[in-house]
Amino acid sequence: MRLSRSGSSTRYRAGSGLPPSSFHTKNNTQRQLLYPSSPRYNLVFYFNLFFYHLSAQIEFSSLFTLLWLSSKRFLKGNKMTGILDYLQCALGKLLYRVRGHDSKQIIRSAAFRDLPEPNMTLEAPECGPTGSVLLDFHTCLAEDSKGRFPELRWTSPPQGDVKEYVLICEDIDLPIPRLVIHHGLFYGIPPTITTATYADIKQKKDAGERLTRSNWKYVPNLTGNSYIGPAPPLGHGLHRYVFTIIALNEPLQFAQGEQVSKQMIKEAMVGKVIGWGQWVGLWERPWPK
Structure with a gap:
């Protein structure tokens, strides 16, 4: 990975166990x-x-x-x-050198074995091209300290009939060896949808199941929520937050009321992936004022 600074912006150029309850x-x-x-x-x-x-x-x-x-x-x-x-x-x-867990991100799982390269475009208009710095209100520096989900838009895969989209945000520079956590993981996104906003991913209260306001399903992150913004530790430098959109030719099927995990999503996607694309946002926690 190489980082270069131009003005106030930074560009990136490309070159799991969970805690207890x-x-x-x-x-x-x-x-x-x-x-x-x-x-x-x-x-x-x-x-x-x-x-x-x-x-x-x-x-x-x-x-x-x-x-x-x-x-x-x-x-x-x-x-x-x-x-x-x-x-x-x-x-x-x-722990500065403990980073770069690229091989553990979702696109390195078995479901992507036949499609190792992206064939879709994912963009974040608020921030700029991939490798741009996330804005403060996208992170733990937001007024609510939770961080807003950046607005995303994507293209359809060139071939195949999309039945469902999966959207995930992963921190691949966590200072824990061989561990990648997700900040947000959403599935059951209708094939007619090509954008994702903060309103789409907010949890639906009193839904009785894991649903967002747009009726997308989600896998809780470590805080137990549908999404949480970047909050890397002080002194650990820039982190890469990888947003990945995945197109499936069959919808994911799980038992009614089943507590779906990230691993279950990975396994269920095998043989169904017909497209994917990524956008990478960068952010480093500044010293508190």
Whole structure:
């Protein structure tokens, strides 16, 4: 990957385990503690995610549990925020070389074996061509700290009859070895749709199932929501957020009420992919003002 700066813009030129259910809490106090609205969020998130995967590797899950509980007690007050920023930055710099998990993104799964190259165009008019910097309101710096989904538009594949689209956003520079997380994963998008907006991907409240306001289905991300904007740790540099649109010649079928996962989506797409395209947005967390 090479990065070049021109004026105020940056261009990119191309050259999974999940945490336990502790992250998906129904307790509002805990959810607020973990939510990106707090400047403390990233330190806790990446420390615990790192140690969770470490403990999983060495079969010592109590290590994660201990750190998780101690961090929640430690962060009950707001006076340590400045110190935590420095600690988060130090951790980000320490793990700076842990990035570039390109081989783990969804297009490297078995479903894309017969179509290794993109044949669709995906654009983000608000930001510019692929490799452009995401705007602050797309990220954790937004007023609501959640980040708005960037408006996207795409072309249809040159061949084949599209029955459904799948749309995903992945962070492929997460400072955790061999791990790519999704910020948003949507399926059941009608074949007549060629755009996606913030309104489309917002969760439908009291729907009884995982649906957006446009009746698209979604797989929850690590926060348990349909979408969350970029929030990389301080000091870890630029992250690439890869938005991928996927065209299928058959709709995905799952059992009624089944809790669909990203892995299940990957497996269900095998033999159905007839097109895909990508747009890459860049963003680096600035030092808090």
